[in-house]
Amino acid sequence: MSGKDTAKGILIILGLAVIVAFTANFLSPKGIALFGEWDKSQGVVTARAKDDFIVHELEIDNILDAKEIYDKGSAVFVDARARQAYEDGHIKNAISLPVRQFNELIDKFAGQYPTSISIVTYCYGRECEESHELAQYLIDEGYTDVKIFIDGYMCWEAEGYPLE
Amino acid sequence: MNSEVRRLLCSNWLELVARWVLGLTFLYASCHKIFEPADFAKIIYGYYLFPDFSINLIAIILPYMELFSGLALLLGVYPRSAALIVGGMLTVFIIALTINLIRGHEFDCGCFSFGNTGQTDAAIQLLARDTIYLFLALLVIFFDRTRRWCVWRRADFD
Numbered sequence: 021m022s023g024k025d026t027a028k029g030i031l032i033i034l035g036l037a038v039i040v041a042f043t044a045n046f047l048s049p050k051g052i053a054l055f056g057e058w059d060k061s062q063g064v065v066t067a068r069a070k071d072d073f074i075v076h077e078l079e080i081d082n083i084l085d086a087k088e089i090y091d092k093g094s095a096v097f098v099d100a101r102a103r104q105a106y107e108d109g110h111i112k113n114a115i116s117l118p119v120r121q122f123n124e125l126i127d128k129f130a131g132q133y134p135t136s137i138s139i140v141t142y143c144y145g146r147e148c149e150e151s152h153e154l155a156q157y158l159i160d161e162g163y164t165d166v167k168i169f170i171d172g173y174m175c176w177e178a179e180g181y182p183l184e
Numbered sequence: 185m186n187s188e189v190r191r192l193l194c195s196n197w198l199e200l201v202a203r204w205v206l207g208l209t210f211l212y213a214s215c216h217k218i219f220e221p222a223d224f225a226k227i228i229y230g231y232y233l234f235p236d237f238s239i240n241l242i243a244i245i246l247p248y249m250e251l252f253s254g255l256a257l258l259l260g261v262y263p264r265s266a267a268l269i270v271g272g273m274l275t276v277f278i279i280a281l282t283i284n285l286i287r288g289h290e291f292d293c294g295c296f297s298f299g300n301t302g303q304t305d306a307a308i309q310l311l312a313r314d315t316i317y318l319f320l321a322l323l324v325i326f327f328d329r330t331r332r333w334c335v336w337r338r339a340d341f342d
Contacts, residue, residue, distance in 0.1 A: 026262075041245045041249075044218070058239055066222075067221065
């Protein structure tokens, strides 16, 4: 095979890959936007998939605001991370509701916390989406006042705020 | 070079094995990335190497480059071209792994599944594995005899 044929082969394979990739991404329910949001200063990072849970309007993007809500005791902080991560350390008095076990745990949670309460969900920080996913599930369950503390556990710990 | 080694490297059976191993590997590696593009985009972000504007584009295109290169290698359609693409991707993977290994940044390679944040040992294993794959790709690229079991043969040295 000559160099020319090799180059032609590369162009054919790459061309086919690009065409099919963009077509499949456009048609797939799991497709993502051409450009994501990867700047942490703008909020939680996300590929902006068609099926993602990111709602920036629900975000508390200032840790001082989250601390103020915490100090007032006006909302229940809910940890969306896996149970082991919660047990390793969490915001003091936060409730564990791992988003991956939501269906098996929500009935017990709903029995203890009526839908009228204020909830603040969190995960590790601006590189995780579990807090957004959990917030969406809680809203679907009828909770009307749900916010997302996007700086999460890492930032809370770094600030030296209460943990347990 | 020892004549036995030279004979082995020129064997079209060895070339076939190299081509199929690479083809199957890349075909398999593309699947979870195609089904979960958002997760794959996050893996690419986690390397902290690529500019923001490129992350989604890489996540959309790269899995299909793996898929079609893998298929071409398996079927023997433009095998040298496919091996060059695979070799290029492997070179980029090796450079990315090495940079993150040197700076001690733990990350999830996202090669065959998601959610395995790599420790240093795992990164070294990945490097060794990718280097072996790169050797296989070079074997296919520089093979200059008639290849076995090609669906579409353009010339004797295809």
